[in-house]
Amino acid sequence: MQLDLNLLAVLDALLEEGSVAGAAERLHVTAPAMSRSLGRLRRTTGDQILVRTGRTMTPTPYALAVREQVHALLHQVQEVLAPSGALDLATLERTFTLRWHDSLVAMSGPALLAAVRAQAPGVRVRFVAESSLDSPGLRRGEVDLEANADPPSAPDIRTESVVETRLVVVARQGHPLADAEPLTVERYAAAEHVTVSRRGNLGNALDDALARRGLTRRVVASAPTEAAALEFVRGSDLLTCVPEATTRTAVADLGLVALPLPLELPSAPVHLSWHQRYDSDPAHAWLRELARTALTRGGAHHEDADHVTTRIR
Incomplete structure (x- = not known):
C-alpha cells in the first residue's frame, strides 16, 4: 500500500485542533477538503480518529495513543525536508502552545506576544492554564513551552532557569x-x-x-x-x-x-521547559529566545528591589 505523507500533517492538525474546521484553518485548506482527508485517514487506519460527542469532536483511544508519535514523526519529516539556511520569520506560519503560570502570563505574556507579532506576523500564540495535576503535555506535543516554578523531571524534557525572584x-x-x-x-x-x-x-x-x-x-x-x-x-x-x-x-x-518577608528562604526560580524533540527546531529556538528575554526583563528587579521596605502603592 502506498502511503501519503500529507496525511501525517492532517492527522497532527486534527488531533491538535480537535475539529475539522480548526484543522482546515491551520493547514489553509477548505473544510470539505479536510473532511475528505479525514475520511482517507479513517480508511487507511481503520479507526474513526475523531468522533462527535455533542457539539465537539473527541479523539478515539487509538488517536490518543499515537498523538505523540505522530507529532514527533511530522517534525522529523519537516527537519529532513526543510531547506537549509536562516529561518524566514516573515513567512513563518505556526501555532505555539504555551503553558505558563498565570502570574508569568500577566508579567511577561504581553511583551512576548508583541515581539512575536512584530517579527513573525503569521505565528499564533496560545496560552493555556496550568493543570492542578502534573501533565505530560510536553511529551505528547500538546504544549510547546512551559514556564513555572517546578521543572519537569522527565529525562527527555529540557529545562533551564531563566529568572529568580523572592x-x-x-x-x-x-x-x-x-x-x-x-x-x-x-x-x-x-x-x-x-x-x-x-x-x-x-x-x-x-x-x-x-x-x-x-x-x-x-x-x-x-x-x-x-x-x-x-x-x-x-x-x-x-x-x-x-x-x-x-x-x-x-x-x-x-x-x-x-x-x-521576615524569614530567610531561597529565591524562587522560574523554569522554562520544552521537549528535546524541539532542540534543533529553528522556529522553536526562536520562540525560546523571545520567551527568555520576556521573562528575564519582566522578572528583573528595579534598582530598589533589594530594599523592599519601600512600600509598593
Whole structure:
C-alpha cells in the first residue's frame, strides 16, 4: 500500500485542533477538503480518529495513543525536508502552545506576544492554564513551552532557569501590620493567612520555616492563583506571600502594600521547559529566545528591589 505523507500533517492538525474546521484553518485548506482527508485517514487506519460527542469532536483511544508519535514523526519529516539556511520569520506560519503560570502570563505574556507579532506576523500564540495535576503535555506535543516554578523531571524534557525572584508579604493598605517597622516573624505568624496553591494546599515551605522557629500560623484559606489571593487580601486583614517580581504590577494596581518577608528562604526560580524533540527546531529556538528575554526583563528587579521596605502603592 502506498502511503501519503500529507496525511501525517492532517492527522497532527486534527488531533491538535480537535475539529475539522480548526484543522482546515491551520493547514489553509477548505473544510470539505479536510473532511475528505479525514475520511482517507479513517480508511487507511481503520479507526474513526475523531468522533462527535455533542457539539465537539473527541479523539478515539487509538488517536490518543499515537498523538505523540505522530507529532514527533511530522517534525522529523519537516527537519529532513526543510531547506537549509536562516529561518524566514516573515513567512513563518505556526501555532505555539504555551503553558505558563498565570502570574508569568500577566508579567511577561504581553511583551512576548508583541515581539512575536512584530517579527513573525503569521505565528499564533496560545496560552493555556496550568493543570492542578502534573501533565505530560510536553511529551505528547500538546504544549510547546512551559514556564513555572517546578521543572519537569522527565529525562527527555529540557529545562533551564531563566529568572529568580523572592517572596514578599502582601497586605491591604491600612492593615495593622502594614506600618509596623519592622515586620517581625512573631507578628507575621500571629496574623491570619491565605496561601496560593493549585491543589488547594493550606501549608507550604513557609510553615516549615516557621516550625523550625517554634512558631505556627493560621491559614484560613487557599487560592488557586496569585491574582485570587491578592483579591482576598484586598478586602480583609489576611496576609499572603507571593513572588515579588511576578506580582509587582498587580500589587501596585490593587493599591496593596508589599512588606519584606521576615524569614530567610531561597529565591524562587522560574523554569522554562520544552521537549528535546524541539532542540534543533529553528522556529522553536526562536520562540525560546523571545520567551527568555520576556521573562528575564519582566522578572528583573528595579534598582530598589533589594530594599523592599519601600512600600509598593
